[in-house]
Amino acid sequence: MLPRLAGLLLWMLSLAVQAAPLLLQGHIGNAAVVMELNIGQGGEVDGRYFYRKYHQDLALSGKRMADGSLQLGENLQYDEQRNDLTLQPQDGGWRGQWHGPKAARSLPVTLAPYEPAQWPASTDAALKPIRQRSGYDYTRLAGLSLKPGKRERMQGHTLQWWDEPVSKIRLFRVLDGYPDASLQRLNQLLAERQWQEVASYFDCQLGGTHSAGADFEQTITPHLLSSKLLSVSIFTSYYCGGAHPDFADNPLTIDVATGQAVQLEDLLWLGKGKPQLGRQAGGERKDYQYEEKVLAPWLASTMARLHPADTKPGNDDDCDYRDPQVWQFVSWYATPQGLYLGPSFARVARACEYPEWSVLPWSLVKQHPGARPDLLP
Incomplete structure (x- = not known):
């Protein structure tokens, strides 16, 4: 993975790895919401929430007051200060008022802890890595569905494309040309990657709330479907806030027999002896x-x-x-x-x-x- 794209993805995961974020569910007015809040030791607060009906993030930032209440601004630009949402701790949850930047009237807010046992069930096993990483992301993605797209033949295989309508993220599954067990493993990894890219789309949109918006578009190009390897280019053009838009290719190459991702040193090695490059638990290189x-x-x-x-x-x-x-x-x-x-x-x-x-x-x-x-x- 290219360092600049690795940096983007690490930033996209940052909310999930902060210490003890509060995961909440409840209502703003009559609308159901899911919210995640990070309250720092110094009283600074940042977070995000989405309406279950619409899925898109709204960024939150503000501070905890001396009485324990939270005063939060919604989708603030970098030079803005505004209080759109006030929350008071009550009965293990939070209650307050939302009046938004352009709201004609205030709405009551009720939030309660959102425990894993309350998260929606899903029959899609490809969402399991997302569930393990972030209940917030999992809840949003479990409310989305993939729509079948076109079919095409390539290198002796039938590819069925699947589209996620909100993010426009698409990826294919392989329908034939491999043993059933291999097909199951390949398609599981492809499905996991597609949901990861959908999650990245939403994280990018969140980053753009502080600036002039965001853009996240992908071009998927399968290059090889052999008896041993499946290899696909996943090229992303993105702007997630900050100074400049960017682009990068983060391809995926899979061992057909095992369904495991392949590293470059699995195929090409110029060092002495057997390839022994240290990697972290997530697959990232320890040094270069x-x-x-x-x-x-x-x-x-x-x-x-x-x-x-x-x-x-x-x-x-x-x-x-x-x-x-x-x-x-x-x-x-x-x-x-x-x-x-x-x-x-x-x-x-x-x-x-x-x-x-x-x-x-x-x-x-x-x-x-x-x-x-x-x-x-």
Whole structure:
């Protein structure tokens, strides 16, 4: 995963990992809501809530007063201060008034702790990781449904696309061409990834409430469905608040036999001995010594040898594909021709990213096999 996209995703998970957020459910007026609040030791408060009918987040920020009450503003811009919601602790929950930034009248608010036993049931096993991470996100996603889209044939397989109407996030499932057990594992991982992307869409929208809005659009391109590997590009263009919009590809490559995600060093390894790159529990790399000192220099020289015309320095010095630094953090996926590896550039040269030509043929990859040579064609 590219560092800038990893940073975005870590930010998207930040609400879930803060210490002891309050998860509440109740009503504003007659409308059912779910709310999550983080109350800091210094009295600062931030959070979010959504109306069950509409699913979209409204950001909350404010402070806890000396009497224990909360005064919160809704969807405040960075330079705004406003009190739209006042909550008083009462009987283990909260009661108060909402009058909103443009409301003609105030509405009563009643909130109570939202315990896991009260969360909605779901027959979709792909929501389990979301449920384990965040009851708030799980409750919202359990209220959504996927709609069947088009079917298409690709590389001997039938793909059924599924669309989530609110976020417009779509991903396919594989209907045939693999053993039933493999199909079940593949589609489970694809479904989990789709729901994760839907959750990321809502988190991005939340980030945009403090600025000029948000944008989160994806292009999904399956590249390889072989007997051993399924590989798909998941390209996201996003603006979640902050100074600039951005884009990144965060592909997914799956071992067909096991349904497990595949790492680049499973297929390609240039170090000494067997691949032994330390990873954290979530799969993130602990350090990038191998990428900086081994992988990047090799890719820079190899791409220059394989694609001399495309990597030849031109009038635009920004696109220096012979610089090892641009190959240190690559996005990659598998294709019938070989491994596609996309370089990464500084913001001023982002147009240089994702060139069509940067493919290592399988014949070359086989000369440098990774931890899973059995996955190579």
